[in-house]
Amino acid sequence: MALLEVKSLEVSFGLRSGAVKALRNISFTLERGERLGLVGESGAGKSVLGFSILNLISKPGRISGGEIWFDGKNLADLSAKELRDVRGNRISMIFQDPMMTLNPVLTIGQQMIECLKAHRKISNDAARTIAIQKLKQVYIPSPETRIDQYPHELSGGMRQRIVIAIGLLMDPDIIIADEPTTALDVTIQAEIMELMVELCDRNNVALILITHDLGVVSQVTQKAIVMYAGRIIEQGPTKEIINDAQHPYTQGLMNALPQMAIPGQRLNQIRGAMPPLQNIPTGCAFNPRCDYVMDECTKQLPGYTVSGNCQVACHMVANLKKAEQTSDEV
Amino acid sequence: MTTQNTTSDLPEKAPSAWQRFKDTHVWHSFVKDRVAQLSFTIFMGYVLMALFAPAIAPFDPYDPTQIDIMNSELPPSWNEDEGDPQFWLGTDAQGRDLWSTILYGTRISLTIGICAVLLQATIGIIIGLIAGYRGGRVDSILMRFADVQLSFSTMMVAIVVLAVFQASFGTELYQELAMIMLVLVIGIAEWPQYARTIRASVLAEKKKEYVDAARVMGLGQVRIMFRHILPNTLSPILVISTVQVANAIISEASLSFLGLGMPVSQPSLGSLISSGFEYIFSGAWWITVIPGVVLVVLVLVMNLLGDWLRDVLNPKLYKG
Numbered sequence: 001m002a003l004l005e006v007k008s009l010e011v012s013f014g015l016r017s018g019a020v021k022a023l024r025n026i027s028f029t030l031e032r033g034e035r036l037g038l039v040g041e042s043g044a045g046k047s048v049l050g051f052s053i054l055n056l057i058s059k060p061g062r063i064s065g066g067e068i069w070f071d072g073k074n075l076a077d078l079s080a081k082e083l084r085d086v087r088g089n090r091i092s093m094i095f096q097d098p099m100m101t102l103n104p105v106l107t108i109g110q111q112m113i114e115c116l117k118a119h120r121k122i123s124n125d126a127a128r129t130i131a132i133q134k135l136k137q138v139y140i141p142s143p144e145t146r147i148d149q150y151p152h153e154l155s156g157g158m159r160q161r162i163v164i165a166i167g168l169l170m171d172p173d174i175i176i177a178d179e180p181t182t183a184l185d186v187t188i189q190a191e192i193m194e195l196m197v198e199l200c201d202r203n204n205v206a207l208i209l210i211t212h213d214l215g216v217v218s219q220v221t222q223k224a225i226v227m228y229a230g231r232i233i234e235q236g237p238t239k240e241i242i243n244d245a246q247h248p249y250t251q252g253l254m255n256a257l258p259q260m261a262i263p264g265q266r267l268n269q270i271r272g273a274m275p276p277l278q279n280i281p282t283g284c285a286f287n288p289r290c291d292y293v294m295d296e297c298t299k300q301l302p303g304y305t306v307s308g309n310c311q312v313a314c315h316m317v318a319n320l321k322k323a324e325q326t327s328d329e330v
Numbered sequence: 331m332t333t334q335n336t337t338s339d340l341p342e343k344a345p346s347a348w349q350r351f352k353d354t355h356v357w358h359s360f361v362k363d364r365v366a367q368l369s370f371t372i373f374m375g376y377v378l379m380a381l382f383a384p385a386i387a388p389f390d391p392y393d394p395t396q397i398d399i400m401n402s403e404l405p406p407s408w409n410e411d412e413g414d415p416q417f418w419l420g421t422d423a424q425g426r427d428l429w430s431t432i433l434y435g436t437r438i439s440l441t442i443g444i445c446a447v448l449l450q451a452t453i454g455i456i457i458g459l460i461a462g463y464r465g466g467r468v469d470s471i472l473m474r475f476a477d478v479q480l481s482f483s484t485m486m487v488a489i490v491v492l493a494v495f496q497a498s499f500g501t502e503l504y505q506e507l508a509m510i511m512l513v514l515v516i517g518i519a520e521w522p523q524y525a526r527t528i529r530a531s532v533l534a535e536k537k538k539e540y541v542d543a544a545r546v547m548g549l550g551q552v553r554i555m556f557r558h559i560l561p562n563t564l565s566p567i568l569v570i571s572t573v574q575v576a577n578a579i580i581s582e583a584s585l586s587f588l589g590l591g592m593p594v595s596q597p598s599l600g601s602l603i604s605s606g607f608e609y610i611f612s613g614a615w616w617i618t619v620i621p622g623v624v625l626v627v628l629v630l631v632m633n634l635l636g637d638w639l640r641d642v643l644n645p646k647l648y649k650g
Contacts, residue, residue, distance in 0.1 A: 054546060056542075056545055056546060059465075059466075083548075084548040084549075084550065085548065086548070087545070087546055087547065087548035088546060088547035088548035088549070089548055092546065092547070093543075093546040095539050095542065095543060096539075097539060100538060100539035100540060101539050101540055101542075101543040102540060102543075103540040103544070103558050103561075103562070104540070104562065105561040105562055105564075106557075106558070106561065114549065114553070114557065115547045115548075115549070118547065118548060118549045118550070118553065119548060163543075166543075166547070
């Protein structure tokens with residue numbers, strides 16, 4: 001059985017103007033030790049998905065449908081107390097900006113010990129030993145000194161290492177990393193990504209990596225999910241998605257990479273912007289921006305078509321598949 | 331790895347608390363600010379006076395055997411005709427040495443001020459934290475409660491409560507419990523100040539990512555409120571505390587002046603001013619004026635310190 005199984009998850013935000021669906025019909029699975037990339041532009045619902053796995057969407061949002069199966073329990077149904085046992089303990093989360101994630105008035109050690117004591121009956125000394133050991137794992141030099149320092153005394157890369165150490169503190173099964181390298185400079189980004197991959201491999205931890213960066217996804221993950229306007233539009237093995245994107249949106253994302261542009265020419269971009277969630281066009285949400293738009297696309301929401309090992313939500317791909325099948329039969 | 335291996339960019343040893351403090355913004359601005367230095371010195375003077383009153387005071391104003399009614403209304407000793415060098419600030423209507431009485435009075439005023447503020451702060455912080463963090467209906471109910479409390483002026487609440495208490499339990503019991511009653515009344519009447527300030531900073535703090543991170547770590551609400559959010563709201567608490575102590579001292583003085591505060595046998599600065607007021611037209615100005623000046627300077631100094639702290643800790647002027 002998969003470690004985590006999300007089944008037709010829906011999340012909606014109750015606004016004054018009515019409920020807005022931030023996530024629709026999200027289904028995917030995650031195996032133990034597997035690394036999953038979650039890609040999409042800003043506002044596609046990547047972070048909301050990350051939070052909803054922990055059932056931690058802030059008001060006025062709520063999980064309005066679907067199931068999140070983890071370890072034989074449906075996280076969407078658990079009580080607050082049972083959820084606290086899962087959060088931080090079995091599934092932990094790493095955020096974008098390490099300066100903001102660490103409490104500025106508590107020392108690194110206080111924050112780590114706090115977390116340990118919230119989940120285990122453990123003495124201060126034992127907690128401190130574990131904390132130092134975890135700091136060593138993320139290659140913090142002289143952890144015995146660092147543990148008594150405040151977050152502002154450390155550099156950005158160092159802080160993100162500490163955030164990762166806190167994420168690993170309870171030996172979780174899953175780490176959700178929400179753009180963990182966006183706030184760091186490029187050289188540090190690579191270091192941090194390498195570190196995360198190494199730690200996940202060593203501890204057999206599954207990783208859900210939320211990012212804009214297709215480059216990182218292709219290097220780090222085994223599976224990828226592309227999201228658009230709150231829906232999964234393509235998912236499958238990372239290699240297939242990167243090398244042979246089916247959905248026009250994924251193709252657009254790939255073409256938008258600077259490496260894909262001809263030197264001296266403007267970069268390729270997907271025209272237009274993502275529609276606001278209150279106002280998603282009928283049919284395929286991507287239709288106003290799609291180069292291959294057909295009649296069908298503006299009328300009917302595309303279902304998922306299996307193409308190779310990928311699932312794609314696109315009428316065009318579906319039609320092509322159908323044509324292939326009929327030609328095979330003939 | 332031992333500390334010997336630390337690289338040169340790390341300090342050899344963790345600096346002591348005093349060294350750390352000397353590097354802070356607070357210390358630097360204190361060194362530069364004359365008004366703050368002066369206020370702080372005077373305030374510390376008051377605190378020392380209050381703490382060591384029994385040691386400094388030449389007489390014990392609470393001991394009737396040391397009081398001689400024949401010494402009443404003696405002017406300060408610099409008035410050579412009538413003054414007695416024993417009593418350098420003169421004596422009050424009962425023949426008590428004014429200097430000793432002021433020392434003891436400062437002690438009482440400061441104690442009441444600080445205890446009342448501690449009570450205010452405890453109630454206000456708990457209510458403000460819960461209102462700010464929980465939000466929604468809890469917030470509305472608690473804050474409306476605070477509004478109701480604020481719509482009664484402190485003086486009105488205090489006068490009604492103290493007068494009713496005095497009337498129903500008799501003056502003697504009241505005199506015994508006067509200090510506790512004053513602390514309770516002033517403390518309870520002013521908690522909304524704290525609750526509002528804390529709530530406002532909690533609203534700002536709870537949107538920050540470290541709160542999300544704490545929730546993601548699976549920490550409980552109480553732990554997040556008191557361990558993570560509260561320390562981040564300490565600077566506004568510190569600022570209003572200085573001002574609130576000054577306010578509490580003034581409230582106490584006003585109540586004592588109205589005869590609802592400390593009894594004459596155990597005078598605070600306010601009751602001292604009040605007791606001298608009857609004699610001001612008979613020429614014994616010192617009984618009222620000297621404690622009055624002491625009170626005004628104390629309150630002024632605390633307000634100046636509060637202003638300075640507010641400027642130093644204001645995150646808009648300085649981001650630390």
